[in-house]
Every structure is written in C-alpha cells, then in structure tokens.
Amino acid sequence: MGTHFKGTQDQMIALDTYIKLTRASDSIQARLSNAASMQSLTISQFGVLEALMHLGPLSQNELGTKILKSNSNMTTVIDNLEKRNLVKRQRSIVDRRMIEVFLTPTGKDLIEGLFPHHVLAIQEQFSVLTTEEQIALGDLLRKLGRGENEQHKE
Amino acid sequence: MGTHFKGTQDQMIALDTYIKLTRASDSIQARLSNAASMQSLTISQFGVLEALMHLGPLSQNELGTKILKSNSNMTTVIDNLEKRNLVKRQRSIVDRRMIEVFLTPTGKDLIEGLFPHHVLAIQEQFSVLTTEEQIALGDLLRKLGRGENEQHKE
DNA sequence: ATCGAACTTTTTGATATCGAAATAATAACA
C-alpha cells in the first residue's frame, strides 16, 4: 500500500485504488499524447475529430457531452480546430441557438489517416493485460464511472 | 461495445477498455473536484499539500515526480499556492539549484483539516465496488500504469 | 401575442499543462 495514511482498512484500500486509477489513466494518456498517431493534435481535438468522423456533424453541446467537457471549453477547442482548417462551424437552420460542427475535407483526411494508428497505439498499451483481464477491468471501470451510490446530496 | 469502430476483436476490446478508463477517471476526478472536501483547491494543489503533509518539505522536482506533472507546471502550481500563503519557497543550502517547498502553518492546518473529508469522499466514490473488486481493479491498473511492453522505439 | 423559463454559445478571468529555450548551479573529468 503506497500511502502514508492511517485510516480504516476500507479507506486505505479505496485511497490506494484511487491513486492507481489516476496514475494509470495519466500514464496511458501521456504515452498516447506523445505517440506519432496524435500528430500535433491534443486529446480533446482528437476526440472531437473522431466523434465527427464516426457520428457526422454535431453541435458543440453534443460534442461536449461526448468528450465530457464543458461548453465553454468546446468553444476554445473548436476555435483551435477551425484555425487549422480541420472543422467548420455553421449556425443550425432549424434551431439558431446551435452551431453545427463539420469536418472539412482536410480534417476528414487527417482523422481517417490517424485513427487506425491511434487504435494500434491503444492496443499496444493494453497488451500488458490479457483479453479476459481487459474485459474484467472494463466491467469494474464501468461501475465506477457510472457511480451509482448517489445518496450524498449535501 | 460503445464504439463505431470496426477492427479486430482485440482492438475493439482495447479501445472499449480505454474509453471506460478515461471516463471513469474523468468522472471520479470531476466528482471529487466539486466535493466540499476540496474547498477552492485544484487537484494538483491538493496533491502538493498532501505530499508535503505526509513527506515533509520537498523540492519542486520531487513534487512533480510525486504528482506526475512537468517541472514547468510545478512552478505555476507552487506560485499559486504561495500567493495564498499555503506554502513557502526556500532555496536549498546544500544544493542551490533546488528550491525546498514547505507548508506554512496555514497550509498545514488547511490540508490536515481537509484530508479526512477527502478520504471519505473517495471511500464513497469507490463504495460501488466491493473490497475484493477494488483490490482486483487496483492490480489491473497497476499493470497498466507501469506499462511493461516497451518494445516500440520508433 | 407576450412574458418568462430553458437552452446554446461566447466571453471573461483564473488556473493548469506542456515543450522548448534560457538561466543558474553542481558534478564529472581531463
């Protein structure tokens, strides 16, 4: 147990697992960020391009929901993608509050070229685990991500 | 499988597990950031104060290693903690390249007051998993965080 | 038809985060 904390057994295990979760996620993220498959895209930029590739044009709000980022952050990320001519904005005709974000041909080519390499990089990162371990891990993470125990409305 | 990607079975599982890892980590982080136990501290600020509380004075470089952040980032984080009088810098006498970072009395009181609540918040987040599940999860995450398969020097 | 609630995006101001280059100090070694 890598901690200097003295509490109940239950607390120590939770704290230890939390530290491992953070470290594993940060480490994987850092390794993937440096991978050639990311070119000069950030994780969020990559996530936006990937969502547009798989799902077609989306509003900024929808994109934010997909990649778990705030709306104000989406404005910034889309700004930077637009500067590089990878996406285009277009006010929605049906609901003028929304802005539809599209891949440009350049953006489409880029993400379609990078994505397969990205998958290979991920596959390699996870190759330290067997298929069964990955599935078991995914199950535990899913429970954690959903976080069902919500009886704490302070 | 929540993905729109067609690849080998192995790739799809790795990609799916990767997405779950990212989402679980982001979700937990976001919930803890909003918890009362964080007061107005960021995750990194909290991590620095916690390390200093448990380990005593450390150099910025050591702190960066502990919380997995770059040296230049540590300069910024320590700057902001210093502004709020929670830590103090002092050039090391033995090696004048280093800066020792200390908790001020205010900083010490703050982190000692917050830490137990932080542990409770983490314990609650992880209570969706049994003790055995948390231990199993920790084992898988440890392997992943270490990332042994390093035969990819391009 | 209008008023107010709800929704989408932007702006603003603060902090985080990195890599690269600059600066300063120590260590290695010839």
Add this chain to the structure above:
DNA sequence: TGTTATTATTTCGATATCAAAAAGTTCGAT
C-alpha cells in the same frame, strides 16, 4: 583548474479547462 555535461528552476507561448455572467434563441403557458 577549467571545460563540459547534467540537473533544477523559470520564462514563454500555446492550448486546455472551468464557472459565472452575458447575449441571443426557442419554447411553454397563459
């Protein structure tokens, strides 16, 4: 003893990230 390599921190410029407030749009309910 110099000279070079290494190490620790800072600065700079770019991007990310959030919450809160502002601005514009739509919707609901009268």
